[in-house]
Amino acid sequence: MAAPATLLNSSVGKKIVMAVTGVVLSLFVLGHMAGNLQAFLPNGPAALDHYGAFLRELLHGTGIWFVRAGLLLAVGLHIWAYLGLTLKSWAARPTGYRVNDFEEATFASRSMRWTGPLLGIFIVYHIFHMTTGTLHPHFVEGRVYQNLVTGLAPVPVALFYILAMGCLAFHLWHGAWSMLQTLGLSHPKYLVARKAFAIVFTVLVTGGFVLVPLAVLAGMLK
Amino acid sequence: MRLTLTVWRQKDAKSEGKFVTYDAPDISPDMSFLEMLDVVNQRLIEKAEDPIAFDHDCREGICGMCGIVVNGNPHGPRRGTTSCQLHMRSFKDGDAITLEPWRATPFPVLKDLIVDRSSFDRIIMAGGFITVPTGNAPDGNAILVPKDCAERSMDAAACIGCGACAAACPNGSAMLFVAAKISHLALLPQGQPERYDRVLSMVAQMDEEGFGTCTNHGECSRACPKEIRQEFIAQLNRDFLWGSVFSRPKVAGGSGAG
Numbered sequence: 001m002a003a004p005a006t007l008l009n010s011s012v013g014k015k016i017v018m019a020v021t022g023v024v025l026s027l028f029v030l031g032h033m034a035g036n037l038q039a040f041l042p043n044g045p046a047a048l049d050h051y052g053a054f055l056r057e058l059l060h061g062t063g064i065w066f067v068r069a070g071l072l073l074a075v076g077l078h079i080w081a082y083l084g085l086t087l088k089s090w091a092a093r094p095t096g097y098r099v100n101d102f103e104e105a106t107f108a109s110r111s112m113r114w115t116g117p118l119l120g121i122f123i124v125y126h127i128f129h130m131t132t133g134t135l136h137p138h139f140v141e142g143r144v145y146q147n148l149v150t151g152l153a154p155v156p157v158a159l160f161y162i163l164a165m166g167c168l169a170f171h172l173w174h175g176a177w178s179m180l181q182t183l184g185l186s187h188p189k190y191l192v193a194r195k196a197f198a199i200v201f202t203v204l205v206t207g208g209f210v211l212v213p214l215a216v217l218a219g220m221l222k
Numbered sequence: 223m224r225l226t227l228t229v230w231r232q233k234d235a236k237s238e239g240k241f242v243t244y245d246a247p248d249i250s251p252d253m254s255f256l257e258m259l260d261v262v263n264q265r266l267i268e269k270a271e272d273p274i275a276f277d278h279d280c281r282e283g284i285c286g287m288c289g290i291v292v293n294g295n296p297h298g299p300r301r302g303t304t305s306c307q308l309h310m311r312s313f314k315d316g317d318a319i320t321l322e323p324w325r326a327t328p329f330p331v332l333k334d335l336i337v338d339r340s341s342f343d344r345i346i347m348a349g350g351f352i353t354v355p356t357g358n359a360p361d362g363n364a365i366l367v368p369k370d371c372a373e374r375s376m377d378a379a380a381c382i383g384c385g386a387c388a389a390a391c392p393n394g395s396a397m398l399f400v401a402a403k404i405s406h407l408a409l410l411p412q413g414q415p416e417r418y419d420r421v422l423s424m425v426a427q428m429d430e431e432g433f434g435t436c437t438n439h440g441e442c443s444r445a446c447p448k449e450i451r452q453e454f455i456a457q458l459n460r461d462f463l464w465g466s467v468f469s470r471p472k473v474a475g476g477s478g479a480g
């Protein structure tokens with residue numbers, strides 16, 4: 001018989017790690033989205049630049065590093081759990097069926113293992129694009145609004161951001177629903193509320209994000 | 223009715239298998255699915271061919287022995303129905319039906335449509351029981367059980383251990399089976415003393431057997447002939463979280479009053 005399971009060495013435990021880190025990342029994207037929307041304020045350019053400066057100067061400049069460390073840990077653990085769980089599932093079904101008939105699984109639930117890595121690639125690109133400016137041809141340190149508008153002006157870049165937000169939408173739609181089950185917080189009485197929560201959260205976050213590249217493409221932000 | 227069956231044929235655990243197509247004329251819609259296979263097999267035997275091996279025992283939906291993936295659906299297209307309780311009226315004349323065994327590493331194919339499900343037995347051995355003193359049967363009403371808990375525990379206890387959940391799961395995960403066994407006991411007072419040890423041991427054994435990991439697709443409950451619900455997986459997760467975070471090191475010895 002196997003030794004009793006623990007949080008970090010079992011499938012259910014890793015899945016809980018995935019859910020907890022998923023919640024951390026979800027709260028982060030919610031906050032990040034709200035921050036971005038300041039670009040639409042009447043004094044958008046100044047508001048966004050001040051917001052950027054505020055984040056960089058939080059706790060005498062240490063705040064942002066605490067947040068970055070926390071996010072890095074969350075992403076790291078999320079990917080660590082992803083690798084362990086995915087490899088285990090693949091090993092459990094080396095021979096598939098000739099006929100498949102999925103009725104409950106959704107496109108969102110079945111694409112989690114692909115939308116996740118795509119988001120990972122996007123995150124790396126996004127940091128080199130908007131944070132360090134390495135991949136941004138017109139980057140000016142501290143000019144957040146201007147970097148955003150010039151960065152998203154090339155159509156392929158804007159489209160890539162929009163595509164990434166599409167991945168995020170599917171990931172969050174299943175993730176927000178799934179995470180409540182993983183943490184044991186789901187209950188038949190709140191099934192409808194849980195479905196509604198996943199949809200509202202997803203639409204809010206990805207809708208808010210995607211407005212920015214769309215507005216840049218439409219020439220509304222310049 | 224006349225059907226075309228495409229069946230997974232595999233001589234034994236070590237051989238490579240392949241799909242073979244059979245013409246099945248003169249099938250009555252009143253036959254059960256297994257009776258239809260009996261008829262097909264009788265004809266194969268008369269032609270001196272090897273009959274299609276499939277598992278079955280009670281043929282009344284209670285033992286959990288039968289189990290065939292029919293057109294991608296474990297136990298066939300009807301919800302809440304075992305393969306043995308499925309009837310040919312669920313199909314149309316001229317249908318093409320593909321029959322496959324459960325597919326999961328911990329369910330190795332023994333022959334044709336028969337798989338070895340001892341992995342489930344080992345998961346039960348790891349903790350799917352309660353320890354009771356021997357002696358006279360206790361008074362039935364000595365321990366109070368809330369009605370709602372008794373009902374839900376019975377719903378979970380309806381699991382017949384057929385394995386359709388793991389066969390249906392795109393990840394090959396046995397979470398629904400384990401969740402049913404955990405919940406059945408976790409909801410009753412008699413299950414409390416070993417409640418958290420049980421979940422940790424059964425999950426460890428489930429992992430060791432090589433089952434996949436749950437991503438909450440929900441295909442398992444759809445395939446389950448006993449319609450075991452997703453809420454039991456939430457119960458397992460809740461108990462696992464509690465048990466793994468708050469478990470204490472075991473005290474050695476523990477010889478009780480002796």
Ligand code: HEM
Nearest residue numbers: 018019022025026112113116117120175176178179182437
């Ligand atoms: C913005 C970044 C991300 C957010 C907000 C996020 C959010 C979430 C949430 C809330 C869950 C639900 C946990 C659960 O099912 O219990 C989840 C699951 C998952 N995530 Fe992410 N995630 C992100 C990035 C990633 C990355 C970079 C990867 C892979 C490299 C990834 C792969 C997965 C996988 C495979 C699952 C499990 C899917 C399932 O169980 O159905 N995610 N994520």
Ligand code: SF4
Nearest residue numbers: 381382384385387446
């Ligand atoms: S949970 Fe349902 S499908 Fe799974 S073993 Fe039990 S009865 Fe079969």
Ligand code: FES
Nearest residue numbers: 279281286288306
């Ligand atoms: S043969 Fe017993 S459940 Fe089908």
